[in-house]
Amino acid sequence: MPIRFACPKCSQKLSVSSRKAGSEAVCPRCKTTIAIPAEEAPAAAPASAQVATTTTNTTTADAEEGFPQYLVFDDHELVYEHDEEHHDEQSAAGQPEYIAIPRWTLYAQGGLLLGVGLICFLLGILMGSSLLSTPAAPRAAEACLITGKITVKISGQTLPDAGAVVMIVPESTANIDERIPVSGLRPDDPLPARDQRGLSILRSIGGGFARCDENGSYAIELPDRGKYYVLVISSDIASGAASIPKTEDILKIRSYFDLPVDLLGKNRYRWTLETVRGNRSYSTSFP
Template identity: 35%
Template sequence: MPIRFACQHCDQKLSVGSQKAGTKANCPRCKEAVRVPGVAARQERVTAQSMLVMAGKPEPLDEPIAPPLVGGQNEPSESPLETSELVFDTGPSTSYEEKAGHESQVAERTDYNLVSFPRYVLYAQAGLVAGVAIVCFTLGALMGSAFFRGQPDVPIVAKPCTISGFVEVTQGVVKKGDEGAVVVVLPFDVQKLDERSPVEGLRPKDAPPDETHRGLSILRTIGGAYAKADRTGKYEVRVPRQGKYFVLVISRAKAGKAGEVDSLDLRKIARFFENATELIGGQKYQFSEERLLADRKFDVSFE
């Protein structure tokens, strides 16, 4: 059943299907937005006769007779649009409830903490980062090559190194030179010798060896050195080239404890001497690895 109502803006009579009740549409005449009212209950015409019937008076009353129209007098003419009903029942319409629900769903899905950018902005940023990286790499390579070109190619020449210092012992609260202490410098990279050095004459308790001692000759041949501290504890040895060395210092004044000698130290020392245990002879010792690049001071103190 169609719904008939008047536009609130232009008073145009409108007609629309009942399925559009409660929806929003535009007036075909003034184009303003109007809301279609709900379906109203059908009103029956109430006459004076029906009122009498309902009141228990069945006698009918005569209907009033309309006065005759005076000739030449007609009802005022109205615009056809005002007297006719315009039917607009085309196109989809959305109720206020559906529209409000849709807007609330959109608001819930919107994250206002996010900022959107066009795709070309992201591509431009990626290109900019890549360009900066390439430029920085190129500048670094150029600066590095210029730095290394400025360094002359100097051949590595074997340079002798001197090691000197004091070997001291502490007796009570007094420190004094460890006279007769042995200092041996052995090349680190020597793995196997055709002949190992004898230990007789090279121990702390022995007298200083002659320059022709067989053990000294072997040590000099492999690039090592040997020295004994004087009465002040001072010593000095010289190796033919720079590099990594074992430095063995054996005290004459301080005896070690039984089992104090490390077995790994003994194996390393035994690569150069016939009897490493006899060389140390139960005395305190210090065995270390040192890198010699220039002349160096190397002091040792035994408690």
């Protein structure tokens, strides 16, 4: 069991094996030769420095005062368990609760954090500028005039298709709430009034209607550029297979008109998708 006492010169708290009682040793701090007190007869401390000693029956309170700070083994003089001047370095290098890392590692970590912070700062500026930027104003509508001439071959002669119908509807059907009634829009129907229901719906979705004059000419004004379907219905009745509308055309035309078969009848027709980028001419000839 150890004997705990203090150096009479420097008051350093020491600990030594009880088997060294009565012998001499050198204080590891001040290098003074001191007598190790007996186990049951602790040495008195000088007036300048109070020496505390303990035996194998040392109380827990004495142990908490710090006597175990230095340790003397049976085969050694008084030695330090840790040198006070280098205590921090030994703790970091030898104790498991400390981790020793090179200084350059700290610098590298600091540089990495600085780089990440700079990148986040720049991204914040870019995102902020994009959020604060004024959105581009929507493109203004540009009215377009579509003109052309419709002809038909009859008995080997190309003649103006007077009375032929030309209708133009936008490719998108998003604005269509009601299919267009076909009454008044067929070639054989009387010319519809301007406020006729079918014409009103046709204009409301951005389309147009025209009936060719005696020269086969027509003109339709569209409210804007874009893609449009152009439906031309000849005043001439087709014969044979040409009088039967194509199924795919019927299905597509039905998206706009309530009775596509009744609209086309047996007349020759043409259904095409056209791109309108401004005023343009669209003419067609039925064989």
